[in-house]
Every structure is written in C-alpha cells, then in structure tokens.
Amino acid sequence: MTFAFVAYGEGSRFAIVHDTFGFAQADDTIEASTHGQSVSYEYILEKNPDILFVVDRTQSIGGDTSNNDMADNEIVKQTNAGKNNKVIQLDPQVWYLVGSGLESLKIMIDDVNQAFE
Numbered sequence: 001m002t003f004a005f006v007a008y009g010e011g012s013r014f015a016i017v018h019d020t021f022g023f024a025q026a027d028d029t030i031e032a033s034t035h036g037q038s039v040s041y042e043y044i045l046e047k048n049p050d051i052l053f054v055v056d057r058t059q060s061i062g063g064d065t066s067n068n069d070m071a072d073n074e075i076v077k078q079t080n081a082g083k084n085n086k087v088i089q090l091d092p093q094v095w096y097l098v099g100s101g102l103e104s105l106k107i108m109i110d111d112v113n114q115a116f117e
Helices: 016-020 041-047 092-098 102-116
Strands: 005-007 037-039 052-054 087-089
Touching: 005 041, 052 102, 087 102, 092 102
Parallel strands: 052 087
Antiparallel strands: 005 037
16 A cells, blocks of 8 residues: 655745744755645654654545554654654644634644643
C-alpha cells in the first residue's frame, strides 16, 4: 500500500502549529498552500524533524487505517522524531475536518502539548 504524505508550513492550512504555537518548520522552503507539498518517507528522513505532527486524513474520513501508523515505519524511526517518540498523532476530525472553535482549540492544544511530554 502506498501512502501520500503532505507537508504544510507557515501560512498554510495548518499554520497554527508554526504561526501560533511557535514550532519551527523542518524545511523553510515549504510553500504556504491549502493543499500542502507532497513529500516522501525519504524527504522526511532527509529533513530529520525533531517533532512530526501527523494528521491522518484517511482516519478522518472513515477509511481503512489498519496500516497507517507512521511511527512504526522503519524510515521514520531513523529520524529524531522517531527516535524520541515525537511522532505525534493529532486528532484527525478536529485538525482535518472541524477546524477552529473553542472546544476544538482545546483539543488542538492538548494534541500539541504531547511534544513536551
């Protein structure tokens, strides 16, 4: 099974991670866009993020997620994020479908706080 990965940066759909919560981008060349920039496992290894925030689109729309644990991938395990248990699954319904709101923002903050545990 092939997975599609998309990276988002400052000024993008998930910019709250960078613009509000203050996490630096692993790649400053990512363009701000609604749909993000397609990337591969090898790209993730090359950029070697300290923290990897993951929104599983398949899970958010009710698809088969039986093989979607990015933290279990051998390439991801070689990154700083993988080595330090910082591959953080964000709530897909809140991050991908719902967006902002008081209740959603609380969940988003709780999700992001996992980076500090």
